[in-house]
Amino acid sequence: MKARPWISQYPETIPVAMNYEAKPVQSFLTEAAEKYPQKCAIDFMDKEITYQALYQSALKFANYLKSLGIKKGDRVAIMLPNSPQAVISYYGTLYAGGTVVQTNPLYTERELEYQMSDSGTKVIVTLDVLYPRVSKVKGKTSLKHIIVTAIKDYLPFPKNLIYPFVQKKQTGIVVQVKHEGENHRFKTIMETSDAKQPVIDFNFEEDIALLQYTGGTTGFPKGVMLSHKNLVANATMCDAWLYRCKKGEEVVLGLLPLFHVYGMTAVLILSVMQGYKMILLPKFDAETTLKVIHKKRPTVFPGAPTIYIGLINHPDVHKYDLSSVASCISGSASLPVEVQQKFEKLTGGKLVEGYGLTESSPVTHANFLWDKESVKGSIGVPWPDTDAQILSLETGEPLPSGEIGELAVKGPQVMRGYWNRPKDTEEVLKDGWLRTGDLGYMDENGYFYIVDRKKDMIIAGGFNIYPREIEEVLYEHEAIQEAVVAGVPDPYRGETVKAYIVLKKNASVTEKELEAYTRKYLAAYKIPRIYEFRDELPKTAVGKILRRTLVEEERQRLG
Incomplete structure (x- = not known):
């Protein structure tokens, strides 16, 4: 109890330790199809797909993969936005015994070639508009087959007829792929393939369900090996945390990309495991999202801070009824307190900060949604069966509460290692x-706080400066919509603090005013010396602001 003070914080409704069903991720779809055959599993732009139909489609996909020679452990890449095809391909690959390689549709040819080569992927599922990009790298990699689908394939009438014209206008790309040779049409597979469930030998602890590549902010992306046990454990923990959610009844807003590990666990796996309806949106647009919440009434909304920021700052936000949203866990980046408070006021629901990383499937910590007040600025406490400690940067030994060091975590959701990288794994x-590579501390009650990435810490004039602390102050300013702080080269201090700012619509503030404002809340050495105002900030697909991209831009500018 002394070593794990967070245990005393747990409400009686959440178990400290859990049992995990030793069965593959895809088995939950089999069970959902048996228990909720006619229940809507996916709502995609008003097209509804039942659990029975989803199950049958996944089996057809699995059998087609097997006809292409896919064997247990072979890698299959899914390069799709949130769509029914992404869900079908994911579960179909697992039914075939394959390992899913989630691939960002925004990848350039160079990034795609690296990932396909590193993973040894044999089959990729992608959109028609992405086919030219994929076909260019195919010959340089281990790719043998390209399965092509189109957004219109799963749109209701008349959207399915209109969409190709919209797509052509937006992209200028029209692709017609024939179902022959090494090219395959998803629609044809669904029309001709067998829906019998393949029989696959299965090892809960050893078999790799997913190769999830890291963001590559510290060199080349690494393939994180996540087993069926890792994913089942983390989704089971997530369900325990959301203990007021009712099996078979909740509606989940699937806005986080399913190709991102948080969207995959909190939307894709959890929804199927619990028989929830998924509302899938292929990309984030604030107005579209507000309309969908107003009309479709989602109850669970996992997201990222930039998504919540975009919604609360939309000029027409008060025209929409957001009261259905009851529970939201924010991940991928720190959640400003100001954003949390405004979003909760708008919806009447609960928004709390959590924490995780690709290597832990991803969630390890979160604040409690109910029965306990959220601790502002904290990532919360470790999840069931999850241990955590703060380690000294000098000695590697555990530190007492209140002292800053590197966060280390342990639990059944922690990866098996990096793909073909034993040294990096060690x-x-x-x-x-x-x-984790994240710097933080634990308070006396067992709540953890992240002060920053080890690599993002700014050392200016001998002082250690944590960008997150400064960003929290900036977010509280009424004119600021988004802010990120980075260390940039400085001939005198080594590094100096620079703030990149996006202002709210029709708002204005000067550098001089911001300096006076920050001086009220921060020590002199932490105050930004440089401000840059931008229309937008570079972000990942899940909405995490790319601090390292800004630093790299600065270095190139300075030569």
Whole structure:
């Protein structure tokens, strides 16, 4: 109890330790189809697909993969936005015994070639508009087959007729792929393939369900090996945390990309495991999202801070009824307190900050949604069966509460290692403990706080400066919509603090006013010395602001 003070914080409704059903991820779709055959599993732009239809489609996909020679452990890449095809391909690959490689549809040819080569992927599922990009890298990789689908294939009438014209106008790309040779049409597969469930030998702990590539902010992206046990454990923990949610009844807003590990666990796996309806949106647009919430009444809304920021700052937000939203866990980046408070006021629901990383499937910590007040600025406490400690940067030994060091985590959701990278695996996994690379501390009650990435810490004039602390202050300013702080080269201090700012619509503020404002809340050495105002900030697909991209831009500018 002394070593794990967070245990005393747990409400009686959440177990400290859990049992995990030793069965593959795809088995939950089999069960959902048996229990809720006619229940809507997916709502995609008003097209509804039942659990029975989803199950049958996944089996057809699995059998087609097997006809292409896919064997247990072979890698299949899914390069799709949120869509029914992404869900079908994911579960179909697992039914065939394959390993899913989630691939960002925004990848350039260079990024795609690297991932396909590194993973040894044999089959890729992609959109018609992305086919030219994929076909160009095919010959340089282990890719043998390209399965092509189109957004219109799963749109209701008359959207399915209109969409091709919209797509042509937006992209200028029209692709017609014949179902022959090494090219395959998703629609033809669904029309001709068998829906019998393949029989696959299965090892809960050893078999890799997913190769999820890291963001590559510290060199080349690494393939994180996540087993069926890792994913089932994390989704089961997520269900325990959302203990007021009712099996078979909730509606989940699937806005987080399913190709991102948080969207995959909190939307894709959890929804199927619990028989929820998924409302899938292929991209984030604030107005579209507000309309969907107003009309479709989602109850669970996993997201990222930039998504919530976009919604609360939309000029017409008060025209929409958002009261259905009851529970939201924010991940991928720190959640400004100001954003949390405004979103909760708008919806009447609960928005709390959580924490995770690709290497842990991804969630390890979160604040409690109910029965306990959220601790502002904290990532919360470790999830069931999850241990955490703060390690000294000098000695590697555990530190007492209140002292800043590197966060390390341990639990059944922690990866098996990096794909074909034993040395990198040894550096971050020691006796089951995962070194996260994040700096933080634990308070006396067992709540954890992230002060920053180890690599993002700014050292100016000998002082250690944590960007997150400064960003929290900036977010509280009434004119600021988004802010990110980075260390940029400085001939005198080594590094100096620069703030990149996006202002709210029709708002204005000067550098001089911001300096006076920050001086009220921050020590002199933490105050930004440089401000840059931008229309937007570079972000990942899940909405995480790319601080390293800004730093790299600065270095190139300075030569």
